[in-house]
Amino acid sequence: MEKDIREDIAWAQINKDVLKSLESPRRLYWVILLIALAMIGVAVGSEIYQYTTGMGVSNKNNSHVWSLYIATFIFWIGMSHSGTLLSAILHLMHADWRKPIYRFAEAMTTFSLMTAGLFVMVHLGRLWQVYYVMPYPNERWVWPNFQSPLVWDMFAIATYLSSSVLFLYVGMIPDLAICRDNIHAGWRKKLYTIMSLGWEGTDRQWRNFRITYLTIACFLIPLAVSVHSIVASDFAMSNMPGWHVTSFPPYFVAGALYSGCAAIITLFIILRYVFRFEEYMTLPIMKKLVRLTFAIAMVWTYLNLIEFASVWYGHDQTAKDQLIFKATGPYAPYFWAMIFFGSILPLMLAFKRFQTHLPILFVVSILLNVGMWLERWMIISPSFAHGHYPWTWDHDQWPSLVQWGIVFGSFGWFTLLFMVFCKVFPSVSMYEVKEMVYHRTLALKHKPAVKGDY
Amino acid sequence: MSKRHLLALFNDFDEAVAAIAELRAANIKGFNMDDLILKSPIEHPEVELVLGDKPVNVQWFTLIGACTGALLAFFLVSGAQANFFAQIKGGKPIVPLPPNFVLTYEMFILGGVFITILGFLICAALPAKRSALYSAKVSEDQIGILVKGDESAVAAFKAIFTKHKALEIQEEAGK
C-alpha cells in the first residue's frame, strides 16, 4: 500500500514544506528558465518575421487557410479544462484528494489560456487591427459580427480567463495570508500583504469565502463546458465536411479534459520531484488521477468512434471521403499515431502496476498529450486538404518553420509562466491540505460530523 | 467608555468552541457575543453552533450580477446589431437569436463571477487592515478568539480562556 498523506502531520510542517518551495531557486531553475526564454525568443522572432513579411511565410494557402496556429490554440484551450475539472467539479463532489493538487492545475488553466489567447492573435493576417474584434463603441460606428463563432470565442475565452484568474486568486487568499505571516521582508512581503487583502481567517471571512468559492466553482463548470463547445462550434458551425458534426462539442470537451488530465500528471510528477512534495502529492492521489484520466480517455475514444460512425453511416459522402482520406491519405501516419496515443496507449493506465509507476506515467502522459495535439491537427489540416471542392484539394501543405517556431515557443511561454508562478505562489494549497488532514482525523476518530457535511 | 481587545490562542478547536460556549453562557457584562471573532487556519463551519447563525449575502450579488450580465449582453449585442450599419448576413435576420443567446450565456457567467467577487469583498469587508491583535499562529495551526469588551469584562475573559487551556492571551487597549 502506497503511503498516503499522514493524518498526524504537524500543520506547521505543512506551512514549512510548502513555503520552502518559494525559497530561492536552484541553479537548474534558472537554466530551465533561460531555455524557456530562448524558446520564447524563437517564437517572437518568427512572429516578427511573419508580421513584417506576411502570413505567407507560415506556408498556408488559399484552400488551406488554417494550420498549426489554430490546432495549437485548441490544444492550449483544451489543456486549460482540467484545472477547472479538478478544482471546481471535484470541489463540488467533495473529493478531498484534489486538495493538494488543484492549485497548480488551476494555474495551468490560467496559463494555458493565456497561451491560447496568443495564438488567436498570431493567426490573424492583420494583427495590428485585432481591436476590430472587440465590441466597443467606436468612431466608425461599426461593431463586430456577433454571429461569428470567433467572436463567441473571444467572449468565452475572455470570460473564462478572467473567471479562472479570479477563482485561482480567491482560492489562494488564505494561503497568501500564510505567506504574509511567514515572510518578513522584501518585495514578497509587500506583494503578499497587498494580495492577501488583510485576511485574518475570521469566521466572517471564512463564511463568505466558502459561499463565494462554491459559487464561482458552480459558474466555472458550465463555463468550461461552454468554452470548449464554442471552440468546437468554430468547426461544427462551418460547412466543412468532417467538421459539420453534432458530436463535436462533447468530443472537444472530452478531448480537453483528457489532455488536461495528462498534463496534470506530467506536472504532478515534476512538482513532486522538484519541490519534494512526496508528502502531499502522494501516490494514492496519483492513482485516482490516473484512473480519472483513463476514464476520460475512454470517453474520448468513444466519442471519436461515434464521430467516425456517424460519418460512416451518414448520408454525407463528402464527409465520408474525408474520413477515408484522413485514414489512408498522406496524413495517415499522423492519424494512426493519434489513435494509438489517444486510445491505445491509455489502456496501459488500467493496470495497477503502471498507475503509480511515475517514470512510466511521466512518459505516457506526455505521449497522451502528443496524441491530443495530433488530434487537433487532424481536425484542421486534413479537412482543409480535402474539402468540398476537389479542385482546390491540397495534400502537400506542410507547416513552415515559422509556424513550428511559434508553436515551439508557446511551450516556452507556458513553462515560463508556470515556473514563475511556482516560485511566487504556493503551488500546494496549504489551508486545504490542513482541512483535508483535519477532516480525515475527525473521520478517524469516528466523530460525528457536526453540521453541513463538509 | 473604553473597550478592550483580547486575543486568546488555542491549540485545540474543541477547546476554543468550549470557551466560546462558556463565554456565551457566562453572559459577561459589557460584552456582546457579536463582538467575538473566531480566527482559524481552516474553515470551521461548526462554529455556527456556538456563534449562532450568521446569514451570508454573497449569493444575492451573484443573482443580480448574473442577471445583469445576461441582460446587458443581450441588449448590447442586439442593439449593436440594430446599428445604422446593419450587417446583413445572407439567409439570417439582422438580429439572430441563437448567437445572441450564446453571448448572453457567456456574459451571464461573467457578470455572475465578477459581481460575486465584489459581493465577497463587500460582505467579508475586504480588503481590510489587520486588526491590531493578530497572531501569525492563527494562519498556521492555532485557533484565535478575539473579543472586545469593557475593561470590566477582561478578567472574566481571561479566566475563561485560561480555563480552556489558552496557549497565549494577548491584550491591547481599545479605544
Add this chain to the structure above:
Amino acid sequence: MNYFLRLSVLLVGLVVSAGSYAANTVQPLTTADDLGPKVEQPFEFPHNRHAGNADKGGMEINCMYCHTYARRSMVAGIPPVQKCIGCHQSIESVRETPRIKKLFEYWEAKKAIPWKKVHDLPEFVRFNHERHIQRFVFAQNKPVQEACGYCHGDVKTMTVARRQKPLSMGWCVSCHQKDHPVDATSTKTTHGPNDCWQCHK
C-alpha cells in the same frame, strides 16, 4: 444587511446604465469644427475673392464653375490652368499682381500647378461628389455653397482652403443616418446608404 443589498442594486444599476448608454447612444462626434492643418500651396488662391459675398468684395462665383467635375464625377477636380487663364487674360486690373504673374508663368511654361491636397481621404475610401451634388443641389435645390459647405466648411470666407470637418467615418455616418428629404418638394425622406461597398471598394 439591507445596506449591502442596496449597494449592490446601485452598482448593478450603474453598470446597466453605462452599458445601455454605450449601446444606445450615438458615439460622441466632434461637433466643433475639426480644423485641419494649414497647407502650403504654390501660391495662395483667394477663395474669398472668387466665391465670397459681394458685400465683402467677393465675386460670388458658383463653386461648380471651377470645380466643374463635382456634378458628374467622383472627384470635384481642380480646374485646369486653362480655366484660370480664360478669365484672367481679360482682367487687366490684377494682371501684374504677384499671384497672377505666377499663374501666367505656369501657363506659359505649360506646366500644371502642383496644388496640395487639402481634403485627403485614405485610399480605400471612395467618396462620390457627384451623388452628393445631385442629391442636395439638383434634387433638393440647396444652395451650392451650403451643399458643398457641409463637408468643406465655409470656403468662401477662406483664402487657401483648409479642412474644416473631421472627414472621418463616424462623421460621414452621422449625416448618412439622418433622414433627408428626397427632393425639394416631397415629404419623403431617406437616409444615406449604409452599405460598406458604397465607399469601400
Add this chain to the structure above:
Amino acid sequence: MSITNLLTNWSDFRQQHPSAAHPHREYKWAMSIDLDSCTGCNACSVACYAENNLPVVGKEKFAHGHSHHWMRIERYWDNDGREFADQGAQFLPMLCQHCESAPCETVCPVGATNHTADGLNSQVYNRCVGSRYCNANCPYKVRYFNWYNYPTTENVWPEPMNQQLNPDLSVRSKGVMEKCTFCVQRLRASMNDARTQGRLVIDGEVQTACQQVCPTGAITFGNLVDPSAKVGKQWKQQQVDLNIDKQPKDAEEKAAKLRGYRILEELRTYPSVMYLEQLRESAV
C-alpha cells in the same frame, strides 16, 4: 438610437435577409455561365487580373497556392479508365458565387463580408483582420488571401507596371482577404449614372470584365429583378429559382432536360451563379 431602434423595429430586424417575404427590390445581380460555350481559353481570368488589380505572384508563390485568380478556369476529365480523353475536357470558370445565404458572411468576426442590398456578397478590405474564417467556410474556395504585401513585393508591380493599376478599387495589402466582386466598381458606376438620370440600370449597360471579353459569350450577367434582362430570362427558362436549394425540375423526369444548375446547391448556399451543363454529341 440602437436599443430604441431595436425595440421599435423588432420584427424588421428579425426578418431573414433576403427572403421570399423581402425580395430584392431594385437590383439582384446574377450571372449565368454556359459551359457548352466556354472553351477554357482563360481570357476572362486575364481580364479579371487587368480590371481588379490582381497581383501576379510568380512561380514560387503559385507553387505554395498563393495565387490570386478571382476567376479561375478549372479543367475536369471524365475519362474513367478510357485510353483517351476522347470527349474532351470540361472547363469550369469558377468565381465567387455571391451566395444569397453565404457561409462566409456569418463567420467573419468583424463583419468585413456582408450581403448588400443589391444581392452581392461584399468584402471590405479595410475592415478585414485576416482571420481567414470566411475562406475556411467557403465550399467553393473562391476567396484569396493576401499572404504577402504584394504592392511592395519585387516584380509584382515594378515601376512602371503600377501605372496600369485600376484606380477605381483598392490595391490590397498583406493580411486581407479578397475575392470576386462582380466588378462592383463597374456596377456602382453605372448604378450611379442611372440614378442621376432617374432610372434603373438597363440590361447590357454594365458588364463584368470577364463577361465583356469572353470570346464565345458564355457569360451572361445582369439584374435578376429586371424582367427584360437576359440573365433573368435564362434563369427562368432553366427553371432555376434563386431561393430554393432543390430545384423541382431536378426531380421530374422529362424527355428534354434543362441544363441550368448551381454548384453545391445542396449546401443551401443559394449561389447567384447558374451554370448551364456542357453538351456532347452522342452521334460520333
Add this chain to the structure above:
Amino acid sequence: MIENSFNRRNFLKVLGWGGATAALSGCGNTSVEDGKEFVTSYVETADYIIPSIGTYFNSTCAQCDAGCGIMGRVREGRVLKLEGNPKASINNGKMCGLGQAGVQAHYNPDRIREPLLRNGDRGEAITWEKALGLINEKVGGVNAENIAFLTGVVSGHDKALLKNYLDALGSGHHYVYEAVAPSVIRAANKKAYGVEMPRLRLDKAKVIVSFGADFLGAWVSPVHFSQQYARFRKPDSGERGVLVQVESKMTLTGANADRWLAIRPGTEGILALGLINALAAAGLSVPGDVAAAVGGYTSERVSKDTGVSAEHIGKLAALLKERSPSLIIAGSAAEGYAHGSQNAAAIALLNQILGNVGQTVEAPSSTPFPQMAPTTGNRLALQSLNDNMAQDKVKVLFSYGTNPVFTAPATMKLKENLKKVPFKVVFAHYMDETAVEADLVLPLNSAMEDWATVIPEYVAEGAQLNIRQPLMEKLYPGTLGLGDILLGLLKYRRPDEYNGFEDFYSYLRNAMVTNKDALGGASKDGDTFWEAALSHGGVKMVGEPVNLSGNVSATTLVVPAPFVEDATYPLHLIPAVSASMRDGRNANEPWLQESPDPLTTIVWDSWVEMHPKTAAKLGIVEGDIVEVASKSGAMKAQAYVFTGIHPDVISVPLGYGHDAMGRYAKGVGANAFKILDPVFDKETGELAMHETRVKVTKAGKRVIIVKDEGPAGGNQMGRKIAVRLTSNKVNLSEEV
C-alpha cells in the same frame, strides 16, 4: 463612354500633363494626411476628359497577327485596360488573354528605353540622330545586294514605307519570317481553292472536322473563330453543331470537341482519304478519279494506319453525309510533316467532295492596295536568310518583329551565322535573344504609343484597314515607332519625297486622307474622314471578292504510308503552340506566364506531355524531370502525364526557355525550338515542325509541378461540379 471624335493633336497635348501618379494604395492604417499629397490638375483639357471617368480610344491589337480591334480605357493620361472594340468585325468587342496582356507589354519594366550601340559586350546609349546616321552610313558602305531586312508579318503603311526604303536602297532582300505560321496550309489552300486563306464560316457549318487546327486557341484568328464557334454550337435553329477534332496532341480546340480522335502522327491525310472512301461507299457523289484514287483506303486499312477505330470512321462519315454543310479544317498538326502538303491537299479534297466550298469555305476579298496587303511569313524565309548569312552574303541585317535567335532550330546555327554579319540592327521592345546579338538596338514604341495601320491576313468581312493609334503619351521619350524610324531613314535617301513629313503621323494622315475615296470616305472631307477612321479604329475598303476554284481532282494526291518506327528515337515530338505563349514573343508579360495552360493548368514553366501508357513504359511519373533528346539536341523539362495525347507522341509547348528578354521570361522553362530536326516539307520546303523524333529518359530529379490543378487532378470525385449531358437530351432552341 465617350465617342472619340476630336482633334488628335489636342488629345496628345492633353495627355501631356504627364507624371501620371499611380498610387499604390493599400488598406493599411492610412490616415488622413492633408497637404501631403499632390493633386495634379491639367494645364488644358477637353470636354470629354473628366477625372475619375475612363475615356475609351480605339486601336488595333499588336499581340498577334489576327488584328483584333481594341479599345483602351484611358484615365488621367494612363491606359489602364484593353477591351475589345465592339465595332471591329474580327472580334466584335471580345478579347483573348494574350491581347489583354498588351498593356503589360506597354508598361513592361524591361523595355529598352533608348537606342543602344554595341561597345564590346555592352550597349551604349546613343541619340537617335546618331543611330539613324550610323545606319545610313553603314547601308551606304555596302553593296545593296548585301543588305537584308528580316521582319515578322508586316502590312499597311509600315509595309509600304519599308518597301520604299528597300527600293531606295536598291535591295530586294525582305525576309518575312513567322516561326509558327500555317504556311504549308496556305500553299495547299492556294492549290485547292485558289486563295491562301479562304474565309471559314464555322457558324454556318453543322459539322466541323478539324485536323489539328487549334482555331479556338492559337490558329490564325482565334477570337474571331471563337465567336463563330459560339454560334455554331448554339445556332438560332437550335441544331447544335458537332465538332470532331483529329490530332495527336490535344489542343484547346480538341478539349472542346464532341469527339477527340487521337490519331497516329502524320496520318491525317490517310484518314481524310479514308473518309472520302467511306462517303463514296455511303452514296455521296464523288468524281471518278477521286473515287479510284481513294478506293484502297478501306476503313480497316485506314484504321490500322491511323489508329482511329473503324467504328469512329464509320460514324464520322455517316454524320458528314447526313449533316451538311460541314467544314473540314486542316491545321498545324496536319501540315507539320515532310508530307504535310499532301496531308493538307487530302483534307482540302475532303472539303471539296463534301461540297463545302462556297458554303462554309468562302472567298475572301482582295485589298485594293496590294502594296499594303500583309506579307505572310514562313519558315523558309529564315532558312534562305540563314544560308545567305552563312555564305557571307549579308553585310547589314535589319531585324524587326521577330526573334530568330530564339525560334530557329539549333541545327540552323543561326547564332553563329549572325556573327558573320558585320552590322546588325535590331528593332526591339526588349533585349531579347536577337537584340543581344545586335550591333545597334533600336527601341520601339509599344503598341499603345505607336501609329500604324494594319491589314490582317484573315479579315472577317470585306476588306479593311485597321488603325493603331497611341492611347497615351510615350512612357519613354527615347523610343520610336517603326514608321518613324523608316521615315527618318528614308529622309536620308529620298529627302525630296519625305522631308515634308514632320513625323510618321503626318505621313500616315496624309496618305490616308489622300486616298480617302478608296478607303470609303469619298463623301467626307479630310478631317472628318480621319477622325471617323480613328474613332472607329479602322476603315472599310472596297475589296474585290476573289473567286474560289472549284476543281476537284485527285491527280496530285500522294499520301505516304505512315512512318517507319525509329528504334533509337521512338517518340514523335509535337511542339505545341499555346494560346498565350505562341512563339514566345510575349513571354515577358507576367499575366500570360501566370495564366494556367488550359489543359495542364501549368504555370511559369514548360513541360513534357505524355500518355500514361508511354509514361508507364518509361517508368515516368508526373513531375519527373525528363530529358527529351532528338538527333539535333536535347532539353529537360518536367513530365506531365494525361490522356489527351497519343501514346506515340510527346508534346512540349513553345515559347518558353528564353535566356534573355526580361525578368518574367528569362530562365522560365526550356526552348523546344532548339531541338527540332531539320526535316522539310517536300513541296514547300518549309521546316516540318512535327517531324522531330525523340527519346525520353528520366533525368533523375523529381519536382512538384507548379499548376493550378490540385491533387485530385481533373476528377470531380462524384460531386456535381461541372456537368456534362448528351446533346440529344436538350432542346437548345427553347433556350434564351
